[in-house]
Amino acid sequence: MSTIHVPLAVRDLTPADVPTCTWSGDRRHLEKLPVQLARARDGVVDYLAVCPPSDIPVAIGGVDYEARPGAGVIWQLAVMPALQSCGIGTVLIRAAEDRIRRRDLSTAELSVEEDNPRARALYERLGYHAYGSEKDGWDTEGPDGATVWHETMCTLMRRELR
Template sequence: MSTHHETAETAVTLPVHVRDLLPADLPACAWSGSATHVRHVGHELTRAAAGEVDYLAVCTPADLPVAIGGVDYRASEGAGTLWQLAVMPALQSCGLGTLLVRAAEQRIRDRGLRRAELAVEEDNPRARALYERLGYRAYGRAPDAWDEEAADGSIRRHETMCVLLRKSL
């Protein structure tokens, strides 16, 4: 006896909303990086409570974050600096990154600032293409580095070169 299963592709549209990321959301953000990264995001939420940064979440109808990222108001004079932008891998290229960046830009405008900046790793052409589609233009390069927790629990230093981009709002 054999069975034949056909698979049909069906498009499903779900509403999403943008809100502040909360400490209670952190367990649901494991997709965004290592445990070290998620702890670092938690630290940034204390800065958000102090008004130094905004940390946003794009959430599903079940209120689960599927894209997250921050805006730092202290990194560059007169600008909001977008950083730690991430979209759940299975949902990339669905418009969530665009929604997150636009919401971050609105937060920057709401603070009375008229420039957004960000850095993207040179070896991440998909992200750079998104930012350029949204109007960001390169103005320089800079090295970046951070510690990442490996699968075996060891800490490894990640060093990279980034393209610096900015956009007038």
């Protein structure tokens, strides 16, 4: 087996990127991305894209600075399914942490669904520690295309940034 190293760049997600991110979630998620990009223009979130030389995002995710006072909350992380477990999620999280530091905040927080042990293992490897849990939910697209409410329990995790 050969190993190929592809350079990755992290930049702000743009409205032009949204149509290329169909792998990141359902139709409802894609419809909400422009709302988050407007929040990014207002400076209350950062929304990042990890891109290979093609400049087409292969991972996206945000940092919300309003969700928890004194912390940047990393959320809506997604890596193109075919490229998961290649280190791209780590690149995205480290870039999000850098953005948090630039805001002179020393804490990064995130939540992970309790039925997603792979993601939790990644966050733990990156130094995040569980400190609680909470119920979360959002609108999603059901099998028939109708909007349904998805509810789940999430583990709250944080990492002190130095």
